Amino acid sequence: xxxxxxxxxxxxxxxMVLEDxxxxxxxxxxxxxxxxxxxxxxxxxxxxxxxPFDRSAVDGYALRAEDTFPAREYSPVELRVVDEIVAGxxxxxxxxxxxxxxxxxxxxMPEGANAVIMQEMVxxxxxxxxVLRPVAPGQNxxxxxxxxxxxxxxLQKGQVLRPQDLALLKSIGFRSVKVKRKPRVGIIIxxxxxxxxxxxxxxxxxxxxxxxxxxxxxxxxxxFGEPVFYGVVPDDEGAIRSAIERxxxxxxxxxxTGGSAFGDKDFAHRFVxxxxxxxxxxxxxxxxYGERVFIMSGYPVAVFAQFHLYVKHALAKLVGARDYEVQxxxxxxxxxSSQLGRHEFVKVWYENGEARPxxxxxxxxxxxxxxxxxxxxxxxxxxxxxxxxxxEVVLY
Amino acid sequence: xxxxxxxxxxxxxxxMVLEDxxxxxxxxxxxxxxxxxxxxxxxxxxxxxxxPFDRSAVDGYALRAEDTFPAREYSPVELRVVDEIVAGxxxxxxxxxxxxxxxxxxxxMPEGANAVIMQEMVxxxxxxxxVLRPVAPGQNxxxxxxxxxxxxxxLQKGQVLRPQDLALLKSIGFRSVKVKRKPRVGIIIxxxxxxxxxxxxxxxxxxxxxxxxxxxxxxxxxxFGEPVFYGVVPDDEGAIRSAIERxxxxxxxxxxTGGSAFGDKDFAHRFVxxxxxxxxxxxxxxxxYGERVFIMSGYPVAVFAQFHLYVKHALAKLVGARDYEVQxxxxxxxxxSSQLGRHEFVKVWYENGEARPxxxxxxxxxxxxxxxxxxxxxxxxxxxxxxxxxxEVVLY
Numbered sequence: 001x002x003x004x005x006x007x008x009x010x011x012x013x014x015x016m017v018l019e020d021x022x023x024x025x026x027x028x029x030x031x032x033x034x035x036x037x038x039x040x041x042x043x044x045x046x047x048x049x050x051x052p053f054d055r056s057a058v059d060g061y062a063l064r065a066e067d068t069f070p071a072r073e074y075s076p077v078e079l080r081v082v083d084e085i086v087a088g089x090x091x092x093x094x095x096x097x098x099x100x101x102x103x104x105x106x107x108x109m110p111e112g113a114n115a116v117i118m119q120e121m122v123x124x125x126x127x128x129x130x131v132l133r134p135v136a137p138g139q140n141x142x143x144x145x146x147x148x149x150x151x152x153x154x155l156q157k158g159q160v161l162r163p164q165d166l167a168l169l170k171s172i173g174f175r176s177v178k179v180k181r182k183p184r185v186g187i188i189i190x191x192x193x194x195x196x197x198x199x200x201x202x203x204x205x206x207x208x209x210x211x212x213x214x215x216x217x218x219x220x221x222x223x224f225g226e227p228v229f230y231g232v233v234p235d236d237e238g239a240i241r242s243a244i245e246r247x248x249x250x251x252x253x254x255x256x257t258g259g260s261a262f263g264d265k266d267f268a269h270r271f272v273x274x275x276x277x278x279x280x281x282x283x284x285x286x287x288x289y290g291e292r293v294f295i296m297s298g299y300p301v302a303v304f305a306q307f308h309l310y311v312k313h314a315l316a317k318l319v320g321a322r323d324y325e326v327q328x329x330x331x332x333x334x335x336x337s338s339q340l341g342r343h344e345f346v347k348v349w350y351e352n353g354e355a356r357p358x359x360x361x362x363x364x365x366x367x368x369x370x371x372x373x374x375x376x377x378x379x380x381x382x383x384x385x386x387x388x389x390x391x392e393v394v395l396y
Numbered sequence: 397x398x399x400x401x402x403x404x405x406x407x408x409x410x411x412m413v414l415e416d417x418x419x420x421x422x423x424x425x426x427x428x429x430x431x432x433x434x435x436x437x438x439x440x441x442x443x444x445x446x447x448p449f450d451r452s453a454v455d456g457y458a459l460r461a462e463d464t465f466p467a468r469e470y471s472p473v474e475l476r477v478v479d480e481i482v483a484g485x486x487x488x489x490x491x492x493x494x495x496x497x498x499x500x501x502x503x504x505m506p507e508g509a510n511a512v513i514m515q516e517m518v519x520x521x522x523x524x525x526x527v528l529r530p531v532a533p534g535q536n537x538x539x540x541x542x543x544x545x546x547x548x549x550x551l552q553k554g555q556v557l558r559p560q561d562l563a564l565l566k567s568i569g570f571r572s573v574k575v576k577r578k579p580r581v582g583i584i585i586x587x588x589x590x591x592x593x594x595x596x597x598x599x600x601x602x603x604x605x606x607x608x609x610x611x612x613x614x615x616x617x618x619x620f621g622e623p624v625f626y627g628v629v630p631d632d633e634g635a636i637r638s639a640i641e642r643x644x645x646x647x648x649x650x651x652x653t654g655g656s657a658f659g660d661k662d663f664a665h666r667f668v669x670x671x672x673x674x675x676x677x678x679x680x681x682x683x684x685y686g687e688r689v690f691i692m693s694g695y696p697v698a699v700f701a702q703f704h705l706y707v708k709h710a711l712a713k714l715v716g717a718r719d720y721e722v723q724x725x726x727x728x729x730x731x732x733s734s735q736l737g738r739h740e741f742v743k744v745w746y747e748n749g750e751a752r753p754x755x756x757x758x759x760x761x762x763x764x765x766x767x768x769x770x771x772x773x774x775x776x777x778x779x780x781x782x783x784x785x786x787x788e789v790v791l792y
Contacts (some may be wrong), residue, residue, distance in 0.1 A: 005649075033610055033613070036614045036617060048599070051604070051760065052596070052600050053599075053600060053602070055602070065650060086588060086631070088588045088590070088602055088603050090601050099480060104589070106589045106602075106604050108602035142760050146761065155766065162614065162792070163610070163612075163614025163618065164696075164700060164765035165764070165766055166610045167607040167610055167611035168762045168763060168765075168766050170605060170606075170607040170727050171607040171696075171762055173594035173596075173603075174594075175593075175594065191484075191485045191502075191533075192482060192502070193484030193502050193503070198571070200448070200569075203420045203444070203449075204503075205486050205504070206449070206484055206485060206503060206504040207484050208502050209446075209568075209569065211563040211566040211567040212563065214428060214429055214562045214563055215560055216559070217429070218558065221432060235482070250565035251682065285742060298501060298502070299501075299514065300560075300567075304560060326791060327748075328724040328725075328749070329725070329726075329748075340757065352631045352723075353724070354727035364447065364453065364502075364538050364543060365542065365543045366446075366543055366544075366563050367550060368545050369560035369563070369564075370561055370564050373719075374494060395722060396558070
């Protein structure tokens, strides 16, 4: 019998991968406008206070709050408007007792003033405004450094940049930002049974549509990488060897599908010095890794599980990404059982706080992936979860 | 006092938007390899059974399960191997009683066989294999149509295409797929106080770095659109009018920031016949909409809330997208209070099943967006939620 002599426990194998993969040192400086979804290569420290000065948060009148304390609707306080400025201008006037300066949202607070009253809240007649209610000191003022202080670390290395992060970068003066180079991920598909162009006759005669490459390219893009497709390679020792060697020379990571088991035609694992081959995961047990090469299954569902359980984490390590998974807690709608000794990857549909396990089994069943939007993991020492138990779902 | 005469309730305003925005009819046919993240324009019906034939799920021997029923470790059943096929080939042999055919993962099942035994589970000697345990009928066989049946709707209109969806499409013969055209979304930023190039002197004199455009462009991209930036337009009636007219002619939707309140320089709302102007949302109250134009705030946090509460849903309607929000349930780590009559947008950090409200207030405080990864909504008739209450978080 030729079988895996030993299945490496899931986590042990994952640790081997993460120890072997080093964070890329290559950094690219890209315009902030092109940095969406990229991974920050260094902490960002603000070079300025933002806002750089106390400013008005509304369109209205800057005044001394103390002046308004006696104001009542039946006995308004009157203030004289000594200046009016428009957005982006600065008043030269000083707000002395009994006076006010008209300004706009974002205007710098004039000297002497410590609060702003919204223009809708006053009655104006000529150069005089009437204030009907007291205004608290600081009201409607955005203070200098209130958003970000000079020298403050505002974004951390490893952050995946979102629209609001780009806005912050721009607001504190960054025109470009240092992000990690996208790892190049070579994809090699092996298998004489695969066809790339649809041909119903060939399918009926035993061929199979190749669909792992398009799935892996999408997954690699989702997790920070740039896929490089090396095509479908026939089950030929020389062809597979040279494809792997070429890909390894050109890429940071290589994924080979279809050569993971011990079939007579499974050559891929012979050319790579593997740290492990065969782990406790299910599906996807025959996964192997060594020398920046993952040996993966031919079946789409197994490939998908191997990607999420191993490759995704390797990609995150390569770019140093934090918070790259969306994990949610959910109530399991029905029992799932698992074999002791297996680390199971269970597809679920998550909705309204509940996770419904997808019952379709079989690692060729792509529709089971399509009908799911996340997965739960059941470690080796568990026989599964009961209906109603709280589980952690990773969304995809 | 010039104020909003009436604040339209949040949902009422949202319904007005969604009634006014029509789903785009334009469909693009794109190669499956370029369809990641696009929105499917029609249901996809499988033209074939997949797999198109019964096939082996493992490398092993196809046999008649009945033959193995007497097999025991101390008294193995012997079967004669009558054919050996490689992947993608078809056996011409028929599996008669007492015989087996060697095949590979994915091979078409030969006639007469109804189960497969993994090759690791048998002992082979010359042309004979020894089976030590009974094999169940159907074991290790993937049946025709098990993944997808001919005529079955496998993907629904409105689905946002993920890697596994592309794999399914390819596996059933699709080379291209019909997706919705990306809506063009014009972005017009108004405000004399804004500068686009960092200039600390100008900032200290009262200018403000413009950061809404980069944020809105990122948000539009995240929600299926193609942003078109019309630049920063000065607070000039003619300039704003012509920018809006141009953008409306070229785009499916237009976002104008900075012209939403009733300041003396807020012109934008004068050129658009608004269905509403001023809603109960907080922050972002002065939002307006009409004639495919959103009038939005100048403050980034208000703009962000207006985007998520209104614009996002309009974009989803334009492309007919389903499941475009990730909603999770969470336990609130501390109390949040809200003003009656306001529909509050409360930023939170979601982690480990808990939502922690971000306390930083102020609609200019971009860092409050950066420190959050989702939001909860508190409708008009609620005064907020207690610590420990379960809330629905929308992740971003």
